[in-house]
Amino acid sequence: MPGEARVKLNPEQQAAVDARGLVFVSAGAGTGKTKVLVERFARAVCDEGVDVESILVITYTEKAAGELRSRIRAELTVRGRPDLARALDGAWISTIHGFCHRLLRSHPFAAGVDPRFRVVDESQGRVLRGEAFETSLTEFCAQDDPARLRLLAVYGADGLRRMLTGVYETLRSAGRELVLELGGGPQFDAKVTELRDAAQCLADDSGSGETARETARQALVLLDADVRAERLCDLGDLRVRGERAATYEESRRAVEQAALDELAAADRDLLQELLAAFAAAYQEAKDRESALDFEDLQLRARDLLRDDIAIREREQLRFRSIMVDEFQDTNRLQCELIDLIAGAGSERFVVGDEFQSIYGFRHADVQVFRERRASAGEGVLPLTMNYRSRPEVLAVVNHLFGGDFGDEFQPLAASREFPDPVFGPPVELLVTDKTSYADTDVHWRRGEARAIARRIRDLIDAGDATAGEIVLLFAAGTDAEWYEDELRTLGIATYRGTGRGYFGQQQVVDLLAYLRLLRNRYDDEALVSVLASPFVGISNDALVLLRRAAPKRPLFVALERELPESLPERDAQLLRAFRQRYDRLTAASARLSLERLCERVMAEHDYDLAVLATWDGRRRYANLRKLARLARSYEELRGPDVEGFVRFVRDQEAVGARELEAVAEEEGGDAVRLLTIHAAKGLEFKVVVVADAGRDRAPPASDEILALSDGRFGFRVADPVTSERRGAYAYEEVREARKAEERAERLRLYYASPARSIPPVRPTRRPRSAGCWAGSRR
Ligand SMILES: Nc1ncnc2c1ncn2[C@@H]1O[C@H](COP(=O)(O)OP(=O)(O)OP(=O)(O)O)[C@@H](O)[C@H]1O
Ligand SMILES: [Mg+2]
Structure with a gap:
């Protein structure tokens, strides 16, 4: 500045x-x-x-x-x-x-x-971690030990990988040892003794009903006969109602939990072993490459x-x-x-x-x-003086967040008056009633997007703001496509800097399919994708005819033979052109780097031009460039291994890697921007719309193996009797703490929207949505 x-x-x-x-x-x-x-x-x-x-x-x-x-x-x-x-x-x-x-x-x-160490970037780190996990898991399960195989069946290989690498990153970034600490220590015997005492008291309690006393006596018999954890983790049959049985009930539940923890201890040891093996394998892989990651x-x-x-x-x-x-x-x-x-x-x-x-x-x-x-x-x-926003906007922010943020929150005071009149009210709240959309085929988010687009159209038409002065902000993880759509429909230029699910983007899928096909022409799935994509673009009818021309054989065989006569001429031309280009690319593929190969595939088919010609072309093209960069990064580590690269990318999708779409170079023009709040931090705009805030919160972390940065750890195990998944050790506590952190972070996220625009309705469960407006002349 x-x-x-x-x-x-x-x-x-x-x-x-x-x-x-x-x-x-x-x-x-x-x-x-x-x-x-x-x-x-x-x-x-x-x-x-x-x-x-x-x-x-x-x-x-x-x-x-x-x-x-x-x-x-x-x-x-x-x-x-x-x-x-x-x-x-x-x-x-x-x-x-x-x-x-x-x-x-x-x-x-x-x-x-x-001294020649190199730093692995995020995607290279993922390659190494993925490989390291695979190696350690294979070794871990090599002996066909039933306990290990059961662990694998409970969480699944992808699940284990995602959750354990998550735990690994959490502990490591806190500078902690990789130890899955179990709080509390062994409690089982103590809890059993407590239950025995409580059952004895209840059995002797003449003020309790006969059924309760009888159940307590049964509990005593059981505890005398069999105190193995397997037998005591479900004591539902010994439940007793009523106030006089409160202590007994508490002890009964404590024994169930302690028994489950006892059983889970063996699983914990296995998880610890796998975690340590993974960490060692990852370390070894980095050492081999003289590589260090950010951590x-x-x-x-x-x-x-x-x-x-x-x-x-x-x-x-x-x-x-x-x-x-x-x-x-x-x-x-x-x-x-x-x-x-x-x-x-x-x-x-x-x-x-x-x-x-x-x-x-x-x-x-x-x-x-x-x-x-x-x-x-x-x-x-x-x-205490804020230099960014109008006092009216700050008043709303103070009002909305003051209560939630507690004593440490210092209300923001405007540093000055803003002499120029703001268009309309400086803060607007748009409430979308979700229920009114329930019986229509329009999604309420679509409705909200439309209303926002209309309001923006008005602002621009009235000369209150230019498109370039307006921003729509989104919490991380929401997709902004509908909002962009509606703005476009009203003829407003947009620039979208947010989108999730990078690996699922059509362009990425198409290009990957092509790479696979270069490796193996008889990969039918890849061939169908490529033929139907803008790389070739043949009709569905043509696909069917081809399939019939080589039944029970790989589809490519149909291309190697005479093309079916009934094929429409346009499709036949497209297929002939495809064959020539494909052959040229296969010949070239051996001597090209992965990145260059990606570029050649696009250029040979004019795919880049076709993509650029679409209305959202620049962003799509940026996605393709990003894939080429990922390929380069992969190649630096593993050489020009097309198959390995394709596997790596597919893997990322399978383990749900967070990868945002690429961001196109800023199109200097006058366009409404759609950004994540993270990306917009520190920027200042005249009109800020906090959009899509009424969306239900992301479901609470479903991870079944969790660690916190303070070292607390817990996981869910399958109850040996009912097979129901239950939290062992501090699992519930850790999950609650994680949820509370996520909630607090989400609140801060809205507060952190630039220009101190009005944050939307706080994340509540209200069946409402609000897109919010702050007209704030800086
Ligand atoms: N005394 C001042 N007089 C006029 N403008 C100021 C003054 N102090 C800061 N500003 C302006 O206010 C804006 C915000 O300042 P700055 O970015 O330093 O704030 P910050 O507290 O670091 O914000 P953030 O919380 O977003 O990091 C900037 O445009 C800055 O130039
Ligand atoms: Mg700052």
């Missing part, structure tokens, strides 16, 4: 710039936290003669790091110091991964890493700084000042790293807003922020 230097800081901001020692700014959105950080940086290097390279600036996403760097550069330029602005190229302004990477490059031997960068850097005193002291001396932006997105491991790098003499300046912590899915842990704030004592400074 060039020109910031001419802006006068408010007194709170000035105080935050002037404060020394440990300074912790905990303040709401748009209050100038980043601005203060930029000011402190500029002042240190311009006025205090601090070397650019002796300030360490950390933030949590690449995008934020890029923005920070350009804001600092702009500030230095405005201050008339282009020399310092240029020196920024060597500055330590990066993500925490970036910092660790640079540190390890400087001390590879001390850190025990190969390794942090772990190795942490170990280096923790264990090598000489290096730690040297690095601590290097940095006179440490600044962290967006500190709410940190986790324990990262926080530990920052502690290690901060020497006794260095200044520490940390800013963040706990209510904007929205990266839980990447293992950010907002609790760390809270703890650090609590321990910073006098060093905590507020900023």
Whole structure:
């Protein structure tokens, strides 16, 4: 934001710039936290003669790091110091991964890493993890041990992989040992004794009914005869009603749970073994490639700084000042790293807003922020003036979130009046009554999308806003297609930067099918996909005729023979052209890299042109480019193995990998943007529509093996008697905690929408939906 230097800081901001020692700014959105950080940086290097390279600036996403760097550069330029602005190229302004990477490059031997180590990107990491899991699972089941096979049957191979790698990532990102801790310790015997006592009391209780006393006596008989866990995990027959049996009932249920836990202990040991085997196999695979993943960068850097005193002291001396932006997105491991790098003499300046912590899915842990704030004592400074939004908008935000966020929430105050009249009310709430759509064939989301599109059309027609000034925001994971559709129908240009289910996109499916076909022409499924896709585009009738021409043989055989005479001429031409191109591609495929092969397939068939010619062409094309990039990334690791690559991509779909659609290069034009809230963070718009907020919450995590970053762990096992799945150990507690975290994060997500637009109805179960509007002239 060039020109910031001419802006006068408010007194709170000035105080935050002037404060020394440990300074912790905990303040709401748009209050100038980043601005203060930029000011402190500029002042240190311009006025205090601090070397650019002796300030360490950390933030949590690449995008934020890029923005920070350009804001600092702009500030230095405005201050008339282009020399310092240029020196920024060597500055330590990066993500925490970036910092660790640079540190390890400087001390590879001390850190025990190969000096030529390379960093595996996200997709390469997935390849390695997928392979490692497969290897460890095969070994794990090699002996045909019934207990192991049962575990495999209960969770399924894909399920085990998804859940155990999830647990692995959670524990690792918290810097914890890979131990599946069982809280509490053995309780079974103690619980059985308690139940025996309670049953005895009930049996002796003359105030209880005869049935109750008789049941209690039966319980005693059972407990005397058989105290094996298998027998005691379902004591439904021994249930007793009534107040006088409350203690007995509680003990009975406790025995059931303890018995189940006892049985689950064996499963826990197996899961632990598999987890350890997977971790070892993954480590081995990385070692073979001299590769480190993002987490390794942090772990190795942490170990280096923790264990090598000489290096730690040297690095601590290097940095006179440490600044962290967006500190709410940190986790324990990262926080530990920052502690290690901060020497006794260095200044520490940390800013963040706990209510904007929205990266839980990447293992950010907002609790760390809270703890650090609590321990910073006098060093905590507020900023209360918001520079982004109109007071009316802020009033609504304060009203909606104040209650839920509790005491730590500082209401946002507008820094100024906005003289220009806002069009219509500054905040609008659109409520869609779901029930009124129940009996129609229009989905209520479609209805909402239509209403939003109409309102946007009006705004544009009335000259209140241009399309480029308007944004529709979506919580992660929703698909925005209908909304885009409706806008398009009204002739409004759009740019969609969100979409889920990358691997299911038609273009991706088509191209993969083609790659498979290049490997094996007799792969019928792939051939049918390709023939029906825009690669060839023959009619359905033609497909049927082909099938008949080579019954019981692979379909390609029909192409190798004379084409059936009854085939329409157009289809015959298409098929002949396909054969020529296909043959050229097969010949070329042996000497092309995977990425080039993808490009050649598209070019040979003019598929790229066909895709680009569609209205949504750029995004679709970007999806194809993304597949080519994935192919390159795969090839770097595994060589030009088409089959392996195809398997990898299919695998990703099977284990439900979160992969967003590619984002087309920004089409400079005047288009309404559809973005995820994550992607829009930090951006500012005139009109913000928080869309699709009435959608039911995503179903609670269905994972049956769960761990939390604090190490708590639980899983579900099949009850040996009823086969019903029941939570063992802390499972229910962990699941509840996870659900509460997800709920809180979702609330913060809406709060974090830029421009402090009105957040929609809070995620409640109300049968309603609301698309919301904030007309906010900045
Ligand atoms: N004193 C000021 N006078 C005028 N504008 C200001 C002032 N302080 C900040 N701003 C402007 O307010 C906007 C928000 O500032 P900034 O990005 O620093 O806030 P933030 O607290 O870091 O926001 P976020 O919570 O989104 O990270 C920017 O456009 C910035 O230039
Ligand atoms: Mg900021």
